[in-house]
Amino acid sequence: MTSGNRDGGGTGRGKGGATVEFRNVTKRYDQGQKGPGAVNDLSFTVPAGKVCVLVGxxxxxxxTSLKMVNRLIEPTSGQILIDGQDVTGEDVTTLRRRIGYVIQQIGLFPHLTIGQNIGVVPRLLGWTQARQLERSEELLATVGLEPARYRDRYPTQLSGGERQRVGVARALAADPPVMLMDEPFGAVDPIVRDRLQNEFLRLQQELAKTILFVTHDIDEAIKMGDLVAVMEVGGVLAQFATPAEILANPASDFVARFVGADRGLKRLSLSRVRDLELRPAVTARSGDPAAEARQRILADSFPYLLLVDPEDRPIGWLDQADVPGEGRLEEARAIPMSPLVEPETTLKDALSMLLDASVQAAIVVDKGRRVLGLVTVDMISAQLHPEARPEVLAPDAAAEAAA
Ligand SMILES: Nc1ncnc2c1ncn2[C@@H]1O[C@H](COP(=O)(O)OP(=O)(O)O)[C@@H](O)[C@H]1O
Ligand SMILES: [Mg+2]
Structure with missing residues (x-):
């Protein structure tokens, strides 16, 4: 049992979640009806510390599936187990203290301040005032809201994105091993949503809660999930797998249609520049002898020489045709820079940056902006056909195939 942080001790943020298992879970709202239920024989296991997105x-x-975990709804048959323990065997109040719950339009109490809203569960748990306050401040900072500015405001004084952050903070207050999130970022505009998603992923790296996350948006599912459960109407599990696996091998026509015809492109968002074998850049410094540089770039199949500064930081390109046979290389002739990317950049982002660059190679740089190599459009488009190169995008599958 994950109970270490429940009844005392520091206010520190706990790490780690609990395993959540659905075992043949069925829910019929109308007991008499013979037709399909709302949820039908659902079985899957989310390992501790993972994000599982339910999408459909x-x-x-x-x-319905989510609410059966914290027993806002009782299953008609089947079991849900948290760390092996059937939730229906547990006292509902105790159970819900171990499960954070975040919903769209989070329903903060309008007459309570932000600080008090976050403190609701700790207060119920009988924490001292001082500890409640400390926890509120810590959580506000955790979700990116400056405590001094926000703790005494009321929910109506906050933007939608800020309220959603408070909702996450409130759900984290008692440090639950399991979090349920039902379209948590559904009500905010796309830019705020993207930021909340990124913040949440960063936070989760630290907290490693077990999270069941509901969305109807396949892109959000791919971005947020370690695992994705694709459901179809009738509450049937269509596929349960990693995002990469679902995009590479949709289990049915329904899944293929649901993930979309652009699933190849979507898969690019799961791979990063560091997953590629970079193309070495042919570089030279401004003022270097031109003849030698010209020889080197003519010998390379890529037609642009990259000018770099003494620290190996890129300055610009020289078309090989413009590299003179004598004299020195001149910075003044350089073509403005291609996009700079980092090893962490997704291939999808790298591709979209490249599409309107004058030289279609992204320059990969390290934190100090030193050149590591190049990524070309061709290298990225090769990733769209994993059948030909299974080793790059799906190391597990490749290992299996080799075994
Ligand atoms: N309280 C309820 N009473 C009767 N039917 C319900 C109730 N809640 C949901 N349903 C039905 O159960 C099915 C699943 O609903 P829901 O779990 O809310 O789906 P989702 O969250 O995927 O949109 C739908 O057909 C919905 O109409
Ligand atoms: Mg819903």
Whole structure:
């Protein structure tokens, strides 16, 4: 049992989640009916510390599935186990203290300040005032809201994105091993949403909670999930796998349609520049003898010489045709720079940056902006056909194939 942080001791943020298992879970709202239930024989296991996204069209039973975990809804049959323990065997109040719950339009109490809203569960748990306050401040900072500015405000004084952050902070207050999140970022505009998603992923790296996350948006599912459960109407599990696996091998026509015809492109968002074998850049410094540099760039199949400064930081390109046979290289002739990318950049982002660059190679740089190598459009498009190169995008599959 994960109970270490429940009844005392420091206010420090706990790390780690609990295993959540659905075992043949079925829910029928209308007991008499013979038709398909809202949720139908759902079985899957989310390992401790992982994010599992339930995704599917409206009405496919996502919310129902989530609410059976904290028993806002009771299953008709089957079991849900947290660290092996059936939730129906547990006292509901105790159970819910171990499960954070975040919903869209989070329903903060309007007459309580932000600090008090976050302190609701700790207060119920009988924490001292001082400890409640300390925890509120810590959590506000955790979700990126400056405590001094926010703790005494009221929910209506906050933007949608800020309220959503408070909702996450409140759900984390008692440090639950399991979090349920039902379309948590559904009500905010796309830019705020992207930021909240990124913040949340960063936070999760630290906290490693077990998270069941509901969305109807396949892109959000791919971005947020370690595992994705694709559901179809009738509450049937269509596929349960990693995002990469679902995009590479959709289990049915339904899944293929649901993930979209651009699943190759989507898969690029799962790979990063560091997953590629970079093309070495042919570089030279401004003022170097031109003849030698010209020889080197003519010998390379890529037609642009990269000018770098004494620290190996890129300055610009020289078309090989413009590299003179004598004299010195001149910075003044350089073509403005291609996009700079880092090893962490996704291939999808690298591709979109390259599409309107004058030289279609991204320059990969390290934290100090020193050149590591090049990524070309061709290298990225090769990734769109993993059948030909299974070793790059799906190391597990490649290992299996080799075994
Ligand atoms: N309280 C309820 N009573 C009867 N039917 C319900 C109730 N809640 C949801 N349903 C039905 O169960 C199905 C699944 O709903 P829901 O879990 O909310 O789906 P989702 O969250 O995927 O949109 C839908 O057909 C919905 O109409
Ligand atoms: Mg729903």
């Amino acid at each position: 069209p409206s009405g496919c039973g996502k919310t």
